Amino acid sequence: MTPHMLTRSLDRxxxxxxxxxxxxxxxxxxxxxxxxAGSFLHVPTYLVALWGKYVCYAILALAIDLIWGYCGxxxxxxxxxxALGGYAMGMYLMRQIGTRGVYGNPILPDFMVFLNWQKLPxxxxxxxMFWFAALxxxxxxxxxxxxxxxxAFRSRVTGVYLSIITQAMxxxxxxxxxxxxxxxxxxxxxxxxxxxxGFNVQAEGTRAALFALSCxxxxxxxxxxxxxxxxxxxxVLIAVRDAESRTRFLGxxxxxxxxxxxxxxxxxxxxxxxxxxxxxxxINPSEFAPGNSIEAVIWVAVGGRGTLVxxxxxxxVVNYAKTFFTSGVLAPYWLFMLGALFILVxxxxxxxxxxxxxxxxxxxxxxxxxxxxxxxxxxxxxxxKMAE
Amino acid sequence: MLANLPARxxxxxxxxxxxxxxxxxxAGPFEDAVAKFANDDFSDTEEAVGVIASSxxxxxxxxxxxxxxxxxxxxxxxxxxxxxxxxxKSIDAATGEAVTSVxxxxxxxxxxxxxxxSVDAALGSLTLQSPDVGTRxxxxxxxxxxxxxTALEAVDAALAKESNKSVKTALGEARxxxxxxxxxxxxxEKLEAVATLKAxxxxxAMALLTGMGDQPASxxxxxxxxxxxxxxxxxxxxxxxxxxxxxSLGSVLLLAAIGLAITFGVMGVIxxxxxxxxxxxxxxxxxxxxxIRTRYPGLFDYSLxxxxxxxxxxxxxxxxxxxxxxxxxxxxxxxETLLATWGLSLVLQQAVRTMFGPTNREVGNPSWMSGxxxxxxxxxxxNRLWILCFTLAVFAILLAMLRYTAxxxxxxAVTQNRRMAASMGIATSxxxxxxxxxxxxxxxxxxVALSQIDNVSPNxxxxxxxxxxxxxxxxGVGNLWGTLVxxxxxxxANKFLEPxxxxxxxxxxxxVLIILFIQKRxxxxxxxxxxxxxx
Numbered sequence: 046m047t048p049h050m051l052t053r054s055l056d057r058x059x060x061x062x063x064x065x066x067x068x069x070x071x072x073x074x075x076x077x078x079x080x081x082a083g084s085f086l087h088v089p090t091y092l093v094a095l096w097g098k099y100v101c102y103a104i105l106a107l108a109i110d111l112i113w114g115y116c117g118x119x120x121x122x123x124x125x126x127x128a129l130g131g132y133a134m135g136m137y138l139m140r141q142i143g144t145r146g147v148y149g150n151p152i153l154p155d156f157m158v159f160l161n162w163q164k165l166p167x168x169x170x171x172x173x174m175f176w177f178a179a180l181x182x183x184x185x186x187x188x189x190x191x192x193x194x195x196x197a198f199r200s201r202v203t204g205v206y207l208s209i210i211t212q213a214m215x216x217x218x219x220x221x222x223x224x225x226x227x228x229x230x231x232x233x234x235x236x237x238x239x240x241x242x243g244f245n246v247q248a249e250g251t252r253a254a255l256f257a258l259s260c261x262x263x264x265x266x267x268x269x270x271x272x273x274x275x276x277x278x279x280x281v282l283i284a285v286r287d288a289e290s291r292t293r294f295l296g297x298x299x300x301x302x303x304x305x306x307x308x309x310x311x312x313x314x315x316x317x318x319x320x321x322x323x324x325x326x327x328i329n330p331s332e333f334a335p336g337n338s339i340e341a342v343i344w345v346a347v348g349g350r351g352t353l354v355x356x357x358x359x360x361x362v363v364n365y366a367k368t369f370f371t372s373g374v375l376a377p378y379w380l381f382m383l384g385a386l387f388i389l390v391x392x393x394x395x396x397x398x399x400x401x402x403x404x405x406x407x408x409x410x411x412x413x414x415x416x417x418x419x420x421x422x423x424x425x426x427x428x429x430k431m432a433e
Numbered sequence: 434m435l436a437n438l439p440a441r442x443x444x445x446x447x448x449x450x451x452x453x454x455x456x457x458x459x460a461g462p463f464e465d466a467v468a469k470f471a472n473d474d475f476s477d478t479e480e481a482v483g484v485i486a487s488s489x490x491x492x493x494x495x496x497x498x499x500x501x502x503x504x505x506x507x508x509x510x511x512x513x514x515x516x517x518x519x520x521x522k523s524i525d526a527a528t529g530e531a532v533t534s535v536x537x538x539x540x541x542x543x544x545x546x547x548x549x550x551s552v553d554a555a556l557g558s559l560t561l562q563s564p565d566v567g568t569r570x571x572x573x574x575x576x577x578x579x580x581x582x583t584a585l586e587a588v589d590a591a592l593a594k595e596s597n598k599s600v601k602t603a604l605g606e607a608r609x610x611x612x613x614x615x616x617x618x619x620x621x622e623k624l625e626a627v628a629t630l631k632a633x634x635x636x637x638a639m640a641l642l643t644g645m646g647d648q649p650a651s652x653x654x655x656x657x658x659x660x661x662x663x664x665x666x667x668x669x670x671x672x673x674x675x676x677x678x679x680x681s682l683g684s685v686l687l688l689a690a691i692g693l694a695i696t697f698g699v700m701g702v703i704x705x706x707x708x709x710x711x712x713x714x715x716x717x718x719x720x721x722x723x724x725i726r727t728r729y730p731g732l733f734d735y736s737l738x739x740x741x742x743x744x745x746x747x748x749x750x751x752x753x754x755x756x757x758x759x760x761x762x763x764x765x766x767x768x769e770t771l772l773a774t775w776g777l778s779l780v781l782q783q784a785v786r787t788m789f790g791p792t793n794r795e796v797g798n799p800s801w802m803s804g805x806x807x808x809x810x811x812x813x814x815x816n817r818l819w820i821l822c823f824t825l826a827v828f829a830i831l832l833a834m835l836r837y838t839a840x841x842x843x844x845x846a847v848t849q850n851r852r853m854a855a856s857m858g859i860a861t862s863x864x865x866x867x868x869x870x871x872x873x874x875x876x877x878x879x880x881v882a883l884s885q886i887d888n889v890s891p892n893x894x895x896x897x898x899x900x901x902x903x904x905x906x907x908x909g910v911g912n913l914w915g916t917l918v919x920x921x922x923x924x925x926a927n928k929f930l931e932p933x934x935x936x937x938x939x940x941x942x943x944x945v946l947i948i949l950f951i952q953k954r955x956x957x958x959x960x961x962x963x964x965x966x967x968x
Contacts, residue, residue: 196949204768205771208703210948213944218901220937220940224937335899381784384776387776388759388773391763413610433711
């Protein structure tokens with residue numbers, strides 16, 4: 046099988062994926078807003094918010110797949126970038142509350158009034174402007190990833206060591222954000238949001254719009270990832286994943302490639318977090334918990350590492366299962382199932398759903414071609430064999 | 434001291450109650466003084482308190498403590514005074530004889546604030562001469578804290594009779610504290626007082642010296658030098674204390690990390706379920722103690738000795754099972770191993786939660802592990818001390834095992850060169866299983882120790898896993914000495930940062946420092962050298 050055919054078959058999967066996401070992004074909001082509540086096809090608002098959450102997780106999974114699937118960097122701290130993006134958006138939403146808070150302070154959020162703070166800390170400046178907050182959503186996770194990656198990749202911290210220190214990073218942030226005097230609401234985090242860009246965050250229209258935007262972000266993120274992995278840069282990334290030392294000996298600056306892709310991935314995670322926060326209505330330090338980041342990695346593993354489509358699919362499937370099981374009588378067994386999922390996927394389905402399907406599809410195709418070639422050979426019309 | 438006085442008084446009262454029957458009744462200054470309570474006059478009451486306190490009569494203590502609690506009843510008509518016990522029985526205050534009932538006309542002797550002070554002082558001086566050493570010591574310490582001038586006489590009287598050395602010191606310090614604040618004390622007395630407080634040399638002595646107000650110049654000067662000497666000695670002690678806390682934390686970290694060091698170091702396996710092995714060890718201790726509590730209560734002090742080998746076996750067996758069923762299929766894929774063992778940790782946690790419930794289970798301390806002793810200015814608890822010793826013992830045994838046993842030799846061979854070891858006839862898969870079992874078993878033992886100082890809950894393991902990884906990564910893989918140095922360095926660094934930066938910020942600082950350290954030495958403090966690095 047030639048590499049050309051592989052890309053073409055992936056392209057077909059990618060096209061289908063993009064069409065499905067775009068269709069969902071248009072149809073679900075429309076059905077929610079236009080169809081009457083009693084209609085069979087009406088999607089209730091709570092489901093719009095829930096699926097919006099899944100789409101944000103899918104973006105996070107995409108970000109993880111970009112670095113893990115294509116560059117071999119297993120980050121167990123990507124939840125930190127997600128949460129930082131979420132906090133940046135949360136700060137904007139907090140500033141929009143204005144005098145509608147419990148204490149009615151026009152500048153200070155409620156928790157600062159409660160802590161008896163007199164003025165806004167400097168790092169809260171500018172978050173009353175949406176453009177600034179949006180910039181920070183990209184900039185803060187990106188900067189952290191850049192600094193962290195610059196230190197780590199330059200000293201060739203790889204493999205499990207990198208995984209462990211990314212975990213330590215998110216754990217340190219978790220501890221820091223739990224502190225009240227850190228200035229981000231401590232234990233309770235940021236919540237009780239009112240408006241986003243002047244629209245009520247609770248309103249149906251806003252939620253539908255946020256859902257559509259999340260789908261758009263997923264599409265854009267997917268296209269960016271596709272562009273990266275199918276470019277020449279992407280080839281180098283895959284080379285780094287498969288044989289880092291050899292790539293270095295060939296003259297590539299491995300750390301620069303890793304740093305670039307790590308930073309892009311962190312920015313994507315930040316965007317996912319920023320879209321997540323207005324839809325769930327709260328951001329608190331528990332988003333930094335190391336367990337969350339590891340769970341996000343398993344979405345990618347379930348869907349299929351290094352397939353992009355699979356990562357998004359895995360995020361949605363696992364989270365749908367989580368919602369389904371934790372809301373019913375099976376709730377005490379959910380952790381058993383999640384744990385078993387981790388074990389079984391790594392043992393039995395190392396390529397994930399999409400990866401296994403692709404492999405099956407490719408081998409089926411190869412058989413068909415082989416059959417047709419041998420049939421042709423019997424007819425006596427032999428073609429010159431292609432060089433592998 | 435006054436907080437636990439009522440309970441103490443009840444027992445005292447009862448014994449005195451019995452002795453009182455034997456006393457001959459005769460009218461004397463004591464009886465006259467008692468009768469004065471019935472006058473319901475504050476100055477008479479004060480006088481009576483003074484006489485009774487210095488009378489040496491056995492009834493003095495019950496009478497004055499009853500006065501303090503409002504249990505001293507006086508009948509203005511018959512001039513008789515009664516002590517009502519907390520148990521409802523009453524005695525005649527003058528004779529100590531039991532009475533069937535207190536007349537209705539009797540009412541409690543009233544006190545005002547000034548009187549209350551002298552009652553407290555009288556009571557303090559009475560307890561200063563209590564036959565019980567502990568009570569005397571407490572009384573002396575409470576006088577030291579209150580340093581009421583009125584207690585001076587009582588302290589002097591007690592000091593003259595005291596034979597116990599530590600009580601004598603405490604009394605001397607109490608006397609010094611009183612003199613320091615007594616406006617009419619002579620300069621010589623005050624200088625002596627400063628010297629005594631300097632010798633005591635703790636935070637409280639320093640507080641007294643700094644807050645002593647206007648004093649003669651020579652006293653102020655002596656106090657200033659005393660303060661600076663106390664400060665420097667306190668600084669030394671606080672360093673010692675931090676070092677001790679650091680060692681204690683380090684031993685906990687070492688205990689939690691040492692099993693991880695084996696599995697990670699020898700096999701290159703990231704076992705995220707390591708913390709759950711610790712938890713299983715802790716729950717084994719819980720089960721052992723439950724069985725002992727219900728069947729053989731006499732064995733409770735040995736519960737930990739029984740739990741240690743059991744925890745090793747239980748956790749070790751689970752470890753071997755895990756290796757055979759999951760991990761052996763994932764060799765050479767460390768990242769996948771990490772994910773699978775994380776999943777395993779979720780399953781184990783939930784299993785324990787289902788079996789034992791989500792709340793904390795109580796694991797008791799055997800008598801030899803509870804309590805504490807003082808070493809200079811620091812307090813050392815026995816459980817921390819035992820855990821430190823235990824950790825070092827486990828470390829030594831493990832080291833000896835790796836060095837001198839056949840399994841240890843095979844393990845080292847597999848670590849250094851797996852393929853060569855296999856060619857030499859070592860059954861590497863058997864060594865892998867046993868190594869993993871050993872690492873898990875050690876984690877189980879750690880659980881026994883940690884059950885003594887931490888909450889035994891399904892989340893027990895999770896709180897140690899990140900710290901354990903930090904220790905192993907910091908110390909360097911494949912070297913137990915690295916783990917030892919790593920654990921104690923991190924423990925001590927943490928405890929020295931805590932007073933400066935606060936507990937949480939200190940921890941964050943440590944994490945950041947480790948992340949930075951890894952940049953400098955990506956393979957830890959004690960890195961394996963040579964080709965093994967790239968394996």
